[in-house]
Amino acid sequence: MAVEEPRVARPIPVPDDLSRPYWEAAARHELVLPRCAQCGALVLPPVVPCPGCGHGDPAYDFVAVSGRGHVQSWTRLRQAFLPGFEADLPFLLVDVQLDDAPGVRMIGRLLDGPDAPLRIGAAVSVGFEDIAPKVAVPAFRLART
Amino acid sequence: VSGRIPANRRAAIVGFAHSRIQRRADQTLGEITLATVRDAVADAGLELSRVDGFVSATMLPAGGGHAIEDGTSIVTPRWLAEQLGVTPRYVAGYEGGGQLVGSVALAVEALDAGAADYVVLHRALHNPPGRYHGNPMTEVGGLPQWTAPQGYFSPMPMIGLTYNEYAQRYGAPREALAAVVVEARKNGSRLPWSYWYGKPLTRAEYLDAPLVADPICRLDCDIPVDGVAAFVLTRADRAQDLPHPPVYVAGHATAIPRVHRLPLHRPLDDVMAGGFDLVRLLWERSGVVRSDIDLPQAYDGFSPLVLLWLEVLGLCPVGEAHRVVLEGGIDSDRAGAIPVLSGGGALGSGRMHGVPQMLECYLQLSRRAGERQRRANAGVACHGFPHSGGAVVYSVEPT
Numbered sequence: 001m002a003v004e005e006p007r008v009a010r011p012i013p014v015p016d017d018l019s020r021p022y023w024e025a026a027a028r029h030e031l032v033l034p035r036c037a038q039c040g041a042l043v044l045p046p047v048v049p050c051p052g053c054g055h056g057d058p059a060y061d062f063v064a065v066s067g068r069g070h071v072q073s074w075t076r077l078r079q080a081f082l083p084g085f086e087a088d089l090p091f092l093l094v095d096v097q098l099d100d101a102p103g104v105r106m107i108g109r110l111l112d113g114p115d116a117p118l119r120i121g122a123a124v125s126v127g128f129e130d131i132a133p134k135v136a137v138p139a140f141r142l143a144r145t
Numbered sequence: 146v147s148g149r150i151p152a153n154r155r156a157a158i159v160g161f162a163h164s165r166i167q168r169r170a171d172q173t174l175g176e177i178t179l180a181t182v183r184d185a186v187a188d189a190g191l192e193l194s195r196v197d198g199f200v201s202a203t204m205l206p207a208g209g210g211h212a213i214e215d216g217t218s219i220v221t222p223r224w225l226a227e228q229l230g231v232t233p234r235y236v237a238g239y240e241g242g243g244q245l246v247g248s249v250a251l252a253v254e255a256l257d258a259g260a261a262d263y264v265v266l267h268r269a270l271h272n273p274p275g276r277y278h279g280n281p282m283t284e285v286g287g288l289p290q291w292t293a294p295q296g297y298f299s300p301m302p303m304i305g306l307t308y309n310e311y312a313q314r315y316g317a318p319r320e321a322l323a324a325v326v327v328e329a330r331k332n333g334s335r336l337p338w339s340y341w342y343g344k345p346l347t348r349a350e351y352l353d354a355p356l357v358a359d360p361i362c363r364l365d366c367d368i369p370v371d372g373v374a375a376f377v378l379t380r381a382d383r384a385q386d387l388p389h390p391p392v393y394v395a396g397h398a399t400a401i402p403r404v405h406r407l408p409l410h411r412p413l414d415d416v417m418a419g420g421f422d423l424v425r426l427l428w429e430r431s432g433v434v435r436s437d438i439d440l441p442q443a444y445d446g447f448s449p450l451v452l453l454w455l456e457v458l459g460l461c462p463v464g465e466a467h468r469v470v471l472e473g474g475i476d477s478d479r480a481g482a483i484p485v486l487s488g489g490g491a492l493g494s495g496r497m498h499g500v501p502q503m504l505e506c507y508l509q510l511s512r513r514a515g516e517r518q519r520r521a522n523a524g525v526a527c528h529g530f531p532h533s534g535g536a537v538v539y540s541v542e543p544t
Contacts, residue, residue: 009283010294010296011282011283011284011285011293011294012283012284012285012294013284013285013286013290013294014284014285014286014290015290016286016287016290019290019291043405044291044405044407045288045291045407045408047288047405051405052405072310072412073306073307073309073310073313073412073413074306074309075302075305075306075309075358075359075360075361076305076356076358076359077296077301077302077305077357077358078355078356078357078358078359079301079357079358080279080296081208081278081279081280081298081299081301082279082280082282082293082296082298083281083282083283085296088296091296093295093296093297093302093305093306095306095310095410095412103404105406105407105410105412106407107292107295107297107306107407107410108295108297109295109296119313120310120313120314131294137294137295138295139295
């Protein structure tokens with residue numbers, strides 16, 4: 001199915017050596033996280049040296065995670081600071097602790113609408129927004145209970 | 146190692162000047178800085194030729210991708226020395242969180258090392274044309290690629306996430322932030338140099354303001370301005386001969402975030418843990434205990450930070466600051482209250498990045514606060530987030 005072009009494009013991530021596998025997986029609607037080959041820590045965002053062990057060659061590999069997590073905080077954004085979000089206002093951004101990546105928190109849009117019922121600890125799972133051909137951005141949905 | 150400097154070698158502030166704070170000045174930032182620095186040197190009772198050190202932090206905290214031009218959008222200490230036509234022995238700049246604290250540290254260490262005898266510390270803030278944080282980017286690389294494609298950009302959702310975590314955890318209502326902003330604007334309205342001079346804010350006006358990133362509204366953020374402050378520092382043994390009572394730097398500390406996070410992500414637990422570490426270090430280095438401090442000045446670039454500083458400074462229990470402010474506990478006109486915004490802060494002055502807190506410590510402790518004069522002997526000027534900014538302890542005595 002063709003991706004519906006938004007009227008104004010959202011910023012497109014520019015993959016680099018540290019991020020390419022992440023964005024390639026996201027395009028397939030899979031969430032992977034960088035893992036330091038030296039200490040095994042999951043690191044987001046991936047940087048050199050590894051924030052976990054300090055090694056100058058983390059040689060990150062990318063491991064699949066479930067994408068399930070719990071909301072630590074959220075905010076409802078009513079003003080866009082970047083192009084391409086105007087039509088979606090207001091929208092919720094959630095701060096999520098991933099269940100199978102200790103200490104790793106992700107921030108993404110919540111795709112359940114601006115008035116979705118939220119509380120600290122609400123269960124969510126990853127979803128993806130297709131924002132351009134072969135470009136998808138991780139987001140979250142409330143888990144069905 | 147305590148890191149403490151002997152009393153007779155302590156750095157002291159011996160003079161200052163502050164420009165008018167304007168939304169958009171009709172002079173360039175460089176012109177305002179030159180005039181303000183000349184005024185500060187004169188205020189300290191010195192000739193310009195005696196000044197041999199220049200320090201600053203120059204960061205323009207806008208996210209709109211503005212061009213940076215020395216003398217126009219920022220003013221570096223080097224530009225300043227060149228324009229003043231002096232040949233300094235020491236020129237240095239600080240980059241990173243807690244800009245003003247980093248600058249004070251440079252001045253203090255330069256004076257102690259004998260690298261300079263009279264140091265001008267300035268901070269020049271510019272409000273660039275166009276949108277301050279709005280950015281027209283169509284693609285995004287580097288670290289922002291991890292958050293901007295999701296729409297997470299600019300400090301508004303940043304402080305929204307940090308504060309909503311606090312508000313949800315402790316049940317803080319929006320009225321708590323109203324109390325903070327109203328207090329800052331009340332005090333700022335009494336400062337002739339403030340952008341908000343003569344313009345206090347009511348609680349109702351605050352509560353009527355539309356939200357931008359719930360529960361944050363525009364009034365929770367300091368307003369971008371053109372403004373310059375300059376301070377003159379010298380060593381304790383030289384400070385005695387100058388016209389104004391010296392205010393001594395008792396100690397300083399800068400916080401480095403411990404936990405690796407996404408850009409602009411400042412989880413509440415990171416902020417508090419780092420803040421407690423910072424404050425412990427600050428008391429150690431300053432040789433003071435919390436009960437010695439009678440002039441705490443909380444950083445308020447975003448109103449929620451006042452609550453977090455109240456808690457990490459140990460001025461109230463964790464999770465209680467929202468109740469303290471709601472009950473009038475920071476009303477600087479009330480006896481027994483904690484006057485954390487007596488200097489108007491940034492919310493009551495304009496986006497001067499830690500200057501209002503430092504200036505209030507200087508004015509009160511040098512007994513130069515005029516009608517606003519309080520009884521105070523030791524102050525702490527906070528800057529930034531508690532886990533990534535810093536703080537300086539000032540005192541009327543060099544010990």
